[in-house]
Amino acid sequence: MKTWNVGIVGLRRGRGFVSVFAAHPRVNVTALCDLDQGTLSDLGEAFSLPDSALYTDYDQFLDAQTDIIMVATPIRFHADMTVNALQAGKHVLCEQTAAYTVPDCERIVDAVKQTGQGYMMAENYCYFHYIRQWREIINQGKLGTIFHAEAEYIHEIEHLLVDEQSGSFFWRHERPPIWYCAHCLGPLLTLMDDRIVAASGSSAGFHKRPEYSDHLGFLDMEIGLFRTQKGALIKIARSQVAPRYPHLVYYTLYGTKGYVENGRGDGTEGRIWTEDHAKDAEHRPAEPMHCTTVDPDAPDDAKHGGHGTSEYYMIREFLDALEANVRPPIDVIRSMDFTVPGIIAHESAMSDGNWREVPLFEW
Numbered sequence: 001m002k003t004w005n006v007g008i009v010g011l012r013r014g015r016g017f018v019s020v021f022a023a024h025p026r027v028n029v030t031a032l033c034d035l036d037q038g039t040l041s042d043l044g045e046a047f048s049l050p051d052s053a054l055y056t057d058y059d060q061f062l063d064a065q066t067d068i069i070m071v072a073t074p075i076r077f078h079a080d081m082t083v084n085a086l087q088a089g090k091h092v093l094c095e096q097t098a099a100y101t102v103p104d105c106e107r108i109v110d111a112v113k114q115t116g117q118g119y120m121m122a123e124n125y126c127y128f129h130y131i132r133q134w135r136e137i138i139n140q141g142k143l144g145t146i147f148h149a150e151a152e153y154i155h156e157i158e159h160l161l162v163d164e165q166s167g168s169f170f171w172r173h174e175r176p177p178i179w180y181c182a183h184c185l186g187p188l189l190t191l192m193d194d195r196i197v198a199a200s201g202s203s204a205g206f207h208k209r210p211e212y213s214d215h216l217g218f219l220d221m222e223i224g225l226f227r228t229q230k231g232a233l234i235k236i237a238r239s240q241v242a243p244r245y246p247h248l249v250y251y252t253l254y255g256t257k258g259y260v261e262n263g264r265g266d267g268t269e270g271r272i273w274t275e276d277h278a279k280d281a282e283h284r285p286a287e288p289m290h291c292t293t294v295d296p297d298a299p300d301d302a303k304h305g306g307h308g309t310s311e312y313y314m315i316r317e318f319l320d321a322l323e324a325n326v327r328p329p330i331d332v333i334r335s336m337d338f339t340v341p342g343i344i345a346h347e348s349a350m351s352d353g354n355w356r357e358v359p360l361f362e363w
């Protein structure tokens with residue numbers, strides 16, 4: 001079994017990944033990079049790394065002895081950092097979404113093809129325990145043919161858009177809510193084994209924070225409607241300002257033989273109805289289904305990360321793919337399937353709301 005040397009850039013979100021990587025016996029975290037010297041020193045000390053393994057300069061960091069780079073910086077840096085890492089001979093695990101523009105997505109796809117290095121987008125919600133359970137149910141054909149699915153990710157994060165005291169904006173202020181679509185589309189498209197071919201979008205405007213109407217992150221709500229290659233319909237709702245507490249991560253899928261959802265409360269009180277439930281009485285109600293993000297049977301090490309046990313499994317699958325020299329489950333093409341539809345839906349929302357073709361990348 002190979003031991004992988006990992007470098008992590010962007011140590012806010014990346015901080016959690018240091019311990020998730022450390023939970024895998026096949027990994028050594030050997031280098032860290034962040035512009036903020038204080039964060040870098042704190043984390044270096046916490047994980048007993050020498051000063052020589054700590055970098056504020058990304059190009060110098062790429063010269064360190066690493067096999068894998070985890071990119072966990074703000075999204076506008078993902079494309080350049082990913083391409084540079086791939087060209088430096090590194091495999092890349094990049095936070096989601098992959099990039100903000102279709103040309104940047106294209107650059108990433110081209111770089112993966114040209115270098116032959118591994119690339120996976122770290123769409124952790126695909127690895128929630130209940131999503132993995134639903135996958136088994138769907139693969140057994142219990143929902144029949146899926147013809148409609150919905151997801152809502154409503155998370156009020158105004159404090160991450162602007163510092164109200166100083167009036168200075170953080171990077172998310174420029175991110176229209178639907179650009180951040182992978183937590184919605186990743187799990188749905190994985191479960192449906194499908195791709196989006198057309199998108200339309202609408203937005204509600206700036207009712208909540210009209211004073212920030214020049215900052216697209218403050219759009220009240222964006223809705224995306226999508227058509228898939230297999231002929232299904234998907235609807236997603238995204239907001240970064242809507243006052244809903246606790247925040248909502250909601251999924252539902254409707255098939256010819258039943259439906260499943262994780263519930264609109266805290267997302268754990270789900271329901272499932274399949275034809276099996278109708279054996280005795282035709283319109284028997286759906287059954288409750290507990291939807292947890294934590295796999296109770298996972299090894300203790302799996303519980304080190306955030307978001308339940310999802311990040312442990314995500315990294316395990318990435319390492320397995322690298323070891324087997326095959327493309328990872330959320331490879332560069334799939335990463336763009338989870339990223340590009342949101343970019344196109346936003347384009348539609350900002351103009352006529354009409355349907356637009358979604359470019360599909362091919363291997």
Ligand SMILES: NC(=O)c1ccc[n+]([C@@H]2O[C@H](COP(=O)([O-])OP(=O)(O)OC[C@H]3O[C@@H](n4cnc5c(N)ncnc54)[C@H](O)[C@@H]3O)[C@@H](O)[C@H]2O)c1
Binds near residue numbers: 011013036307
């Ligand atoms: N999958 C999830 O559940 C999840 C959750 C939160 C954030 N994220 C993703 O993680 C990424 C980072 O988000 P965050 O919340 O940590 O952002 P953040 O702004 O809180 O932190 C970004 C960090 O990157 C550093 N940084 C910025 N530019 C850099 C550069 N050029 N070189 C080196 N370091 C640099 C900053 O100093 C900071 O420490 C984003 O892609 C975001 O979408 C994903």
